[in-house]
Amino acid sequence: MTFTGNGCAGRVVVITGGGTGIGAAVAERYAAEGAHVVVVGRRREPLEHVASSVGGRVIVADAADTAAARDAVAQVLARFGRLDVLVANAGGHGFAPVGETDDAAWDQALRANLTTAFVMARECLPALVESKGQIVIVSSLAGLFAGPSVAGYTVGKHALIGLTRTLARDYGKAGVRVNAVCPGWVQTPMADEEMDEFAEQAGLASREDGYAAVTADVPLGRPAAPAEIASIVRFLGSGESSYVTGAVLVADGGAHIVDVPTLAFDHAGM
Incomplete structure (x- = not known):
């Protein structure tokens, strides 16, 4: 069975990091359009709160753990028989400069910000190839630029863009589209x-x-409000973006277009 059309009704959408923030807003947006929403994360309480409000399902799992991710996908397929969209939204950790980041903190940052997306994408790919589905990876403005003292987070978010592009190149011929969103402050x-x-x-x-x-x-x-980012995710994870893959869509209110050395002119009223 292959999904056709541009809407989201009946689509099966898996959202990692779905218990709060952008992930919760994405769940709400897809559910409002009639999609079957599955929120995945490590903390049951916020997941259940989101699922109960949108009529979705909960899978408590560490998206960076291969066995847990594989089991989560198996549960989705057993319940719905298909998987159409993966929203790789899980992230966090890595808020220190390199000199203050020990091995454990480095591993934690990359696991949270990169490995979660890599493992879930890998485990979802067979089902997404079958449905000609989409992956939307939530990176960050930190995936394009470096903020102060966020080494692990910045490196992980940059790497997500590389993951987006390699997935898009390798699986485009199989009908799978993969795009990234880089939000600024939300x-x-x-x-x-x-x-x-x-x-x-x-x-x-x-x-x-x-x-x-x-x-x-x-x-x-x-x-931004989380719902504003959710609208972008929904666009990329639907038939309305049917010729878009490997793209990095920046949603930062225009922050990335500002020429930093000219800010002094604004501040001087010139």
């Missing part, structure tokens, strides 16, 4: 924690002031 629980810490260190009054500060030089002047 108001997720993880970003909220960062903003709380940043606001305290910078002497700002609130989390909102923190977001305002980090987006002050972004053309759109604000962070």
